[in-house]
Amino acid sequence: MSTAPAVENxxxxxxxxxxxxxxWCPGCGIGTTVNCFARAVKECVSDLDxxxxxxxxxxxxxxxxxxxxxxxxxxxxxxxxxATGLKLAxxxxxxxxxxxxxxxxxxxxxxxxxxxxxxADITVICVNNFNYAMTGGQVGPTTPLDAVGTTSPYGVCxxxxxxxxxxxxxxxxxxxxxxxxxxxxxxxxxxxxMNKRGFSFVEVITPCPTLYERxxxxxxxxxxxxxxxxxxxxxxxxxxxxxxxxxxxxxVCGKFVDADRPSLLEMVEAKMASVLHxxxxxxxxxxxxxxxxxxxxxx
Amino acid sequence: xxxxxxxxxxxxxxxDGDHACAEGAIAAGCNFVAGYPITPxxxxxxxxAWRFPSIGGTFIQMEDxxxxxxxxxxxxxxxxxxxxxxxxxxxxxxxxxxxxxxMTEVPCVFVNVQRGGPSxxxxxxxxxxxMMQARWGSHGDYEVIALAPNGPQECFDLxxxxxxxxxxxxxPVLFMxxxxxxxxxEKVVIPPRNEIKITPRRYTKLPPGEYEPYVPGDDLVxxxxxxGDGHRFHITGLTHNEKGxxxxxxxxxxxxxxxLVDKIRTNVEQISFFHEDGLEDADxxxxxxxxxxxxxxxxxxxxxxxxxKVGHLRLVVVWPFPEDYIRHLxxxxxxxxxxxxxxxxxxxxxxxxxxxxxxxxSVQHAGGAVHKPQxxxxxxxxxxx
Numbered sequence: 171m172s173t174a175p176a177v178e179n180x181x182x183x184x185x186x187x188x189x190x191x192x193x194w195c196p197g198c199g200i201g202t203t204v205n206c207f208a209r210a211v212k213e214c215v216s217d218l219d220x221x222x223x224x225x226x227x228x229x230x231x232x233x234x235x236x237x238x239x240x241x242x243x244x245x246x247x248x249x250x251x252x253a254t255g256l257k258l259a260x261x262x263x264x265x266x267x268x269x270x271x272x273x274x275x276x277x278x279x280x281x282x283x284x285x286x287x288x289x290a291d292i293t294v295i296c297v298n299n300f301n302y303a304m305t306g307g308q309v310g311p312t313t314p315l316d317a318v319g320t321t322s323p324y325g326v327c328x329x330x331x332x333x334x335x336x337x338x339x340x341x342x343x344x345x346x347x348x349x350x351x352x353x354x355x356x357x358x359x360x361x362x363x364m365n366k367r368g369f370s371f372v373e374v375i376t377p378c379p380t381l382y383e384r385x386x387x388x389x390x391x392x393x394x395x396x397x398x399x400x401x402x403x404x405x406x407x408x409x410x411x412x413x414x415x416x417x418x419x420x421x422v423c424g425k426f427v428d429a430d431r432p433s434l435l436e437m438v439e440a441k442m443a444s445v446l447h448x449x450x451x452x453x454x455x456x457x458x459x460x461x462x463x464x465x466x467x468x469x
Numbered sequence: 470x471x472x473x474x475x476x477x478x479x480x481x482x483x484x485d486g487d488h489a490c491a492e493g494a495i496a497a498g499c500n501f502v503a504g505y506p507i508t509p510x511x512x513x514x515x516x517x518a519w520r521f522p523s524i525g526g527t528f529i530q531m532e533d534x535x536x537x538x539x540x541x542x543x544x545x546x547x548x549x550x551x552x553x554x555x556x557x558x559x560x561x562x563x564x565x566x567x568x569x570x571x572m573t574e575v576p577c578v579f580v581n582v583q584r585g586g587p588s589x590x591x592x593x594x595x596x597x598x599x600m601m602q603a604r605w606g607s608h609g610d611y612e613v614i615a616l617a618p619n620g621p622q623e624c625f626d627l628x629x630x631x632x633x634x635x636x637x638x639x640x641p642v643l644f645m646x647x648x649x650x651x652x653x654x655e656k657v658v659i660p661p662r663n664e665i666k667i668t669p670r671r672y673t674k675l676p677p678g679e680y681e682p683y684v685p686g687d688d689l690v691x692x693x694x695x696x697g698d699g700h701r702f703h704i705t706g707l708t709h710n711e712k713g714x715x716x717x718x719x720x721x722x723x724x725x726x727x728x729l730v731d732k733i734r735t736n737v738e739q740i741s742f743f744h745e746d747g748l749e750d751a752d753x754x755x756x757x758x759x760x761x762x763x764x765x766x767x768x769x770x771x772x773x774x775x776x777x778k779v780g781h782l783r784l785v786v787v788w789p790f791p792e793d794y795i796r797h798l799x800x801x802x803x804x805x806x807x808x809x810x811x812x813x814x815x816x817x818x819x820x821x822x823x824x825x826x827x828x829x830x831s832v833q834h835a836g837g838a839v840h841k842p843q844x845x846x847x848x849x850x851x852x853x854x
Contacts, residue, residue, distance in 0.1 A: 186703070188714075189714060218701075219677075219697060219698065219699040219701070220697050222696050222697065224543070234703065234705075235703055235705065235714070235715065238701055239701055240696040240697065240700065240701055240702055241701075241702075241703045241704070242543075242546065242696075242703075242704050242705075243703070243704065243705035243706065243707065243715075244539060244569070244706065245539065245565055245566065245569055245706055248535060248536070248539045248566070250536075251503075251531060251532075251535070251536035251537075251539050251540045251543070252539045252540065252542060252543040253543060254529070254531075254536075254540050254543065255501065255503060255529075255539070255540030255541055255542065255543030255544040255547070255551070256543035256544060256546055256547045256696060257543075257547075258501070258527050258529060258540075258544065259500075259501050259527060259543070259544035259545075259547035259548065259549040259551075260547035260548060260549075260695075260696070260697060262697065263547065263696060263697050280532050280533060280536075281532060281536055284531075284532040284536070438527075442522050445522045445523075446522060446523060449522075449523055
């Protein structure tokens with residue numbers, strides 16, 4: 171009997187082995203993104219103790235629980251404000267929000283736009299599987315027009331969000347989108363996003379073969395990866411207004427935004443420095459207006 | 470520049486309850502506040518926003534109350550002492566996160582400057598109608614601690630106590646002010662730094678690798694670790710085991726939820742805090758909390774002038790409710806008079822504990838004003854009749 175040499179899984183150290191097997195379905199794309207994330211972390215984070223991961227609720231909300239990091243599985247839609255508080259209270263930490271499209275953009279949509287507006291120093295990774303999967307495949311804010319979900323059995327009649335456009339228009343300094351097929355690009359974008367100061371955003375389109383693909387008769391997870399491969403159009407730097415996703419139409423992928431704008435922390439620090447300077451100056455001038463005897467000097 | 474001289478404004482001041490509350494939080498060591506404007510609580514965060522830069526605190530006005538109530542919890546996990554401040558409609562939005570703080574055992578303070586409700590109600594006028602919401606507002610079984618100050622001085626003093634209790638028991642503490650208390654201006658004495666007792670956070674002494682976030686101590690409260698210290702812990706609002714990992718079964722649920730409840734219920738005597746006045750030979754006792762105590766005192770004084778033996782029990786800590794104390798009290802008095810600016814909330818607890826041993830008179834008020842002393846006086850007279 172021959173024994174093959176043991177090969178170490180390159181991302182094992184970043185995963186909680188004692189929590190395996192995970193809850194995701196066969197063919198689900200979330201695990202793929204976690205693998206990419208682990209590789210990105212290995213590449214760009216030197217002190218893993220300072221990397222904090224925050225998730226909301228849903229299938230992607232479970233990511234926090236599988237990563238061997240300080241990790242928070244918060245409430246539905248509220249990962250971003252939790253992360254904002256965490257980062258403000260300890261700016262030394264690197265804070266990543268990892269959640270799904272329903273969590274981040276529907277129930278958490280208000281927090282998403284405001285975190286982007288204030289350029290909060292967090293990275294947001296949005297796994298977009300076009301539906302609410304944990305609860306059985308309901309339509310969400312990203313479900314393409316005419317696609318079917320359990321709460322839209324005759325097809326969606328609302329326009330979905332174009333996430334890169336939403337993120338950019340609210341002020342995100344880094345915006346990229348890939349599909350689960352683009353593992354190298356995802357890893358690179360996650361690395362770049364984490365290296366950015368301010369609000370960085372990476373959307374990853376993933377298969378949900380159990381629900382979205384099955385109900386819409388789009389085949390297996392593998393079929394979907396093949397479809398992503400053939401129907402993704404990489405347009406780096408394209409105007410994000412061109413990133414709308416229509417049912418079974420081409421998906422525009424790429425890095426769209428990589429800009430520089432002072433982050434929330436930088437703005438706060440600058441403001442506080444000037445406030446403290448002014449307060450010191452005012453105290454000093456008040457001191458000088460006092461009679462000499464009151465200044466604590468010997469007359 | 471951020472020495473204690475800037476932080477604790479030792480001396481006598483003329484402050485309203487909202488401002489005193491802010492100073493109390495600062496004196497307690499609070500260094501992170503997230504909030505959203507809402508009458509009549511806004512002055513608390515305004516003072517915090519004005520005061521924090523020079524003492525190294527962080528204030529952020531979030532996009533709503535939901536965000537505020539969870540931003541503070543992120544900050545606590547990063548090592549901050551944190552609170553948020555609101556009033557009825559905002560507190561209603563925060564309830565899910567009061568549950569999260571109870572479930573994940575986050576020490577933090579929620580200030581509720583109560584106004585008339587339901588819904589938008591009476592933004593600029595008082596009520597005490599959120600008392601049951603404070604106790605039961607979030608879903609599921611849990612326990613919190615709720616304090617009810619009755620003036621600006623107590624807004625200062627009890628804020629320190631509120632933070633201390635939250636640290637000791639790792640629970641959200643609700644600070645139940647009301648519009649009158651918030652906007653009442655009185656003398657507030659801020660003591661010197663060395664007279665202010667602060668309960669430190671219960672940080673674990675275990676090294677990374679050995680620490681598990683929900684292993685309870687002898688008092689059922691687990692030790693805390695902050696994010697970034699290498700423990701690599703997992704925290705979830707799901708039912709979880711001592712390691713913090715989700716476990717979806719009835720056994721784990723019972724173990725966890727019973728502990729969350731028992732860590733407060735078994736310590737009711739230590740947590741309870743009330744003022745007694747003339748209870749020794751009382752025929753009737755007026756049971757009050759918050760602003761109602763001040764109106765009650767006037768009624769009690771008038772009744773005593775008429776020779777009525779009337780005592781005053783003022784609850785400072787309303788939740789957990791001092792059940793045994795009220796039970797024993799009910800056994801030796803003729804009646805308990807309970808004035809509150811609501812249509813009968815805390816009186817339900819009084820009635821439950823008294824269990825028919827004495828008369829209970831609920832003195833209700835729908836809100837928008839405080840009671841007239843006469844109303845409470847009449848109730849006292851009715852009780853002795």
